[in-house]
Amino acid sequence: MFRESIQQMTGYVPGEQPRGTKLVKLNTNENPYPPSPKVVAAIRAAADSGLQRYPDPQATAFRMRAAEVLKTHNAEITPDWILCGNGSDDILTIVTRTFVDQGKSVRYPWPTYMLYKTLAEIQGVRHEAVPCEPDWTIGYELTAPSPDLQLVYLANPNSPSGTLLAPGEVAAIADALECPVLVDEAYVDFAETNCLDLVRTNERVLVSRTLSKSYGLAGLRFGYVVAQPDVIAQLAKVKDSYNCDTLSIAGATAAIDDQAWLADNVAKVLAERQRLDAGLQAAGFVTTPSSANFVWATHPSGQHQAIYESLKESGVLVRWIKHHGWAGGDDGLRFSVGTPEQTDVLLSLLATC
Amino acid sequence: MFRESIQQMTGYVPGEQPRGTKLVKLNTNENPYPPSPKVVAAIRAAADSGLQRYPDPQATAFRMRAAEVLKTHNAEITPDWILCGNGSDDILTIVTRTFVDQGKSVRYPWPTYMLYKTLAEIQGVRHEAVPCEPDWTIGYELTAPSPDLQLVYLANPNSPSGTLLAPGEVAAIADALECPVLVDEAYVDFAETNCLDLVRTNERVLVSRTLSKSYGLAGLRFGYVVAQPDVIAQLAKVKDSYNCDTLSIAGATAAIDDQAWLADNVAKVLAERQRLDAGLQAAGFVTTPSSANFVWATHPSGQHQAIYESLKESGVLVRWIKHHGWAGGDDGLRFSVGTPEQTDVLLSLLATC
Missing domain, CATH: 3.90.1150.10 (Aspartate Aminotransferase, domain 1)
Incomplete structure (x- = not known):
């Protein structure tokens, strides 16, 4: 069955x-x-305004505010470079389903976030865990050619190590790969650098973010991915139409607004x-x-x-x-x-x- | 790519x-x-209590209350017969991914909810739309044997027709099929009968519900599926760990409580x-x-x-x-x-x- x-x-x-x-x-x-008191206020206002209507399928309010905020972090993007998800786990699922066919394979440095393995198993694809060195550095095996390889997950900063690859190192990995690389930046607000800039120069780079950690909103379930608009358009077909609810869109918009x-x-x-x-x-x-x-x-x-x-x-x-x-x-x-x-x-x- | x-x-x-x-x-x-004012009050309380923690992955509060409420509707179930989702669209996605392998097929009477076709396309499986008669009755073709058939979607009441199959008719369809049937009861609170009872006697029957319509909570994104515990255990592997957020669990629990x-x-x-x-x-x-x-x-x-x-x-x-x-x-x-x-x-x- x-x-x-x-x-x-x-x-x-x-x-x-x-x-x-x-x-x-x-x-x-x-x-x-x-979280910021402004988040709670926005959620209360959204709850009071009636929940009987479907939410905005594109979470437009968040994407508009996020694009403005990210510009101040030197990322030259517009709202059509952003897709929102029900937590970044939802984003990881959407990305996996967009790129990886049953019977093909994904790859990730290991040890890392163990959900990547689970996502591969659910999709029915092979998962190649490429061991890091004992000092957590990543070897060339991560980019070794493989005809079946369709996606690489790269948590940066990584968990459980907390180690960070510089944007130049990530760019080198992405350039050496023929498949897309999902840079999972769940913890990036606690780091010195990020990889948003790479999205502009390489259409195979996707960067995911979450509000769970640095914005104190694990209970809200809100994440997003930044990628080139042509990539976003394909991801949008795979997401549930109304994957983000009215309350989380309101709360997330208030959160990213309160820098x-x-x-x-x-x-x-x-x-x-x-x-x-x-x-x-x-x-x-x-x-x-x-x-x-x-x-x-x-x-x-x-x-x-x-x-x-x-x-x-x-x-x-x-x-x-x-x-x-x-x-x-x-x-x-x-x-x-x-x-x-x-x-x-x-x-x-x-x-x- | x-x-x-x-x-x-x-x-x-x-x-x-x-x-x-x-x-x-x-x-x-x-x-x-x-929605009920009690829903709004529950959401406000949940927002005030801090959203920095992850939600309960199993939405236990909702499942406990729902099991009690459904018992008063003659459904003899316990919380382990229920899995919650981010709207019933999330439930439909989880069910599809649990049962249908790439290259296999799904089937549904047609015209119906067009998302079923989309779910099949995302999963990379064939979709057989079995035409209803002009009076919306469903013919024997829906249950015709097919080695590749792995799931039947059955919206009941159906959309866009609003027509309803009696539980006996659904039972006959389920018994004639060798694959699971997902009875999509999104609109059932407006109908005279429902199919919850069938879940107990046939492990291949799953019944999905949503709070979007009858509870006035389309903006909240909350749905659930009722199935036998062995089936729920497999579905649970496929769902995102934290697919329902703290606010929606609180709101949904208050909603189903206010009969x-x-x-x-x-x-x-x-x-x-x-x-x-x-x-x-x-x-x-x-x-x-x-x-x-x-x-x-x-x-x-x-x-x-x-x-x-x-x-x-x-x-x-x-x-x-x-x-x-x-x-x-x-x-x-x-x-x-x-x-x-x-x-x-x-x-x-x-x-x-």
Whole structure:
């Protein structure tokens, strides 16, 4: 009754999302601060104006404001370079379905965001996980020619490492490939550089963004992709007509409009990232310099599971991530950047565990 | 660069959604009334409680409340028989991807909801549109054996006709098929019967619902599917982890909880449907008895396009639907049920056009 590829796959397992508890939650890279008050006000106004009508299928208000904002970040784009999604997971699904035929293949550096593998399995395509070096650098294997290769996913900054490729490095990868590359910039607002500029010069580069992390809106489900208009036109055929709802379009438009809130929030997160990194090192961890809102850390003892469980028992949830067989180590811990108070709780527990 | 099936398809064209106009909008079967005030209150509370956290991936609150409500409608189900989606379009996509392999086929009676064809094209599968009789009855061809057939879509009530198959008729179709059948009950709250009971006795029956029509929540994007737990488990692998957002889960839970609002709203719509149908007949149309919140009508003059355009010019938007080559006629007009005032405007215009 079911497609074989569906029946055989295990399905993506998102980070634990316990409800109604007082846990210090540092496991899924949520922003520790609530969104801009202007977002809440916009949502309230949209709710009051009646929800009986379908939303704008093109989320025009968001795309217009986003194009203006991105211009101030040196990206010369107009609204027709943007397609909105129900979170950037929706964007990743749309991109996969637009480019990859059943029986063909996708590729990604590994370890990375494990959803890429799941997306390939759902689509019924092969997935080539190209191992990074132990220091997370990416080798030439990522761009090795392959007749079946139809899409490369490139999380930048990467998760769980937090490492960042410079735009020139991404451009070199894109130029060496014959297929499109989806640069997943979910965490880019916490980084020094981004790849929006590459979209203009290479039609095979797509850049996806989300409001889940830097805008404090994981609960809203809103993401977008920037690509050349001819590419956007094909992606638009694959998305659900009304994939973004009235409330999320209103909230997302208010969010991207409030760049002062973003700058303030990012500054707070970056300051705390530095303190978290230093504290983890003081607790004996080896950390990877991060360009995102989390820090990847391994402990010489290798007791990552025990540390994860001990922290959880004490009310602090972090992410224990396994990548069995990787030359850089079988597993480690990813700590989302929280509030100063949350960092204090975490570090004091680590001092005793 | 693109999959051939994507490049060749035209893409689904939703009904016109003009922004910021004073049109009488009777073209996309939206509810003419805003949702329950309890929905708006729930959304405001959810927005205030912070959106920085991811939503519940399983929309547990909705599923628990929905299972209780559906039990009062004689459906003996528990929350694990329900999967939620970002509108029932998301459900239709998930179901298609779970059951239909590239190169295989889907089938549906025709004319019907044109998204089914689009879903097949996106998935890269063949679509067999089985023509209804001119009186909209469905022939045996729908259940003819085919080795490649992997899914049948059955809108019930159907659109654009508004016609309803009794549960016994749907059961007979499901029993005659070897593949799953998705009974799309988007409009069922306006009908006398539903097919929820069939899910219990036949694991190949899935029933989808939406809050867009009868709950006045087209702008919220929330739908769900009822199926046996083993089926739900496979569908869950295909959906985006966080396909429903915090606000829509809160709003949808409040909506299904307010059954008194639903009963009152449905009573108003049914009364107005009767008046609309009578008024259209008085204006010279031939109408099809409807079990939904719209009326399908044809005019002996065949001037459907001219009537549509004339109405639009006067500020009333209805749906002109073409199904070229169908024995029941090449086209016609679908009128959504509006408020009494909207019906008055429509009927007075039709009297003069």
